[in-house]
Amino acid sequence: MLTLYYGPGACSMASHIVLEESGEKYEPRRMDLAKGEQRTDSYLKLNPLGRVPLLILDDGEPLPENTAILPYLGKRFGLWPTDPKGEAKALSTVGFFASSVHPAHAHVGRPERYTADASAHPGIKEQGLKTFHGHLKQIDGMLAGREWIGNKYSVLDPYAFVFYTWGVRRELPMGELKNYTAHKDRMLKRAATQRVVEDEKVKV
Numbered sequence: 001m002l003t004l005y006y007g008p009g010a011c012s013m014a015s016h017i018v019l020e021e022s023g024e025k026y027e028p029r030r031m032d033l034a035k036g037e038q039r040t041d042s043y044l045k046l047n048p049l050g051r052v053p054l055l056i057l058d059d060g061e062p063l064p065e066n067t068a069i070l071p072y073l074g075k076r077f078g079l080w081p082t083d084p085k086g087e088a089k090a091l092s093t094v095g096f097f098a099s100s101v102h103p104a105h106a107h108v109g110r111p112e113r114y115t116a117d118a119s120a121h122p123g124i125k126e127q128g129l130k131t132f133h134g135h136l137k138q139i140d141g142m143l144a145g146r147e148w149i150g151n152k153y154s155v156l157d158p159y160a161f162v163f164y165t166w167g168v169r170r171e172l173p174m175g176e177l178k179n180y181t182a183h184k185d186r187m188l189k190r191a192a193t194q195r196v197v198e199d200e201k202v203k204v
């Protein structure tokens with residue numbers, strides 16, 4: 001059985017939604033990131049990176065990083081393209097989300113990662129928010145004229161949904177992003193998304 005370590009409202013919500021939707025029995029393990037549970041010795045033994053999500057595979061082996069976890073879950077549950085071009089495009093999107101969109105937001109929430117000089121934090125946060133907003137607009141563009149990020153619903157969609165909720169959290173004018181807002185509404189019609197949003201107490 002799979003186990004997912006997740007933090008409410010964190011990027012792990014993507015894997016949480018996928019697992020919830022899979023119909024497979026799994027063990028959800030909630031982490032209190034604000035309390036620093038991700039830095040306890042017992043957790044660091046499982047994931048020395050000290051982050052969520054962490055997926056524990058059936059044989060007990062830990063797998064960190066969205067870039068690995070989401071394709072793995074997608075392949076397991078039929079939520080990942082099977083043709084080479086479709087798969088390459090999905091990996092391209094996962095790479096963009098994990099290495100551009102997510103770190104832009106980290107500048108807003110974790111400026112101390114980028115400089116020890118606290119007087120520079122407001123500038124880092126401000127620029128991070130602008131960059132993050134720009135990426136959300138790009139995602140809105142990716143969704144123009146389509147229901148889902150790929151040709152059909154896949155693990156990319158819960159991942160995109162996470163960033164929408166972060167835009168709401170940062171009080172960005174998300175309603176202006178019409179395609180992305182319609183995508184968020186489609187996500188919210190899915191029972192698994194509803195259950196996870198309720199469980200993680202996420203504002204959308």
Ligand SMILES: N[C@@H](CCC(=O)N[C@@H](CS)C(=O)NCC(=O)O)C(=O)O
Nearest residue numbers: 010011033050051052053065066098
């Ligand atoms: N590259 C990692 C980043 C994971 C990450 O930064 N997770 C955040 C939550 S969204 C976290 O665990 N933060 C806790 C911390 O930084 O202490 C991935 O995409 O899986």
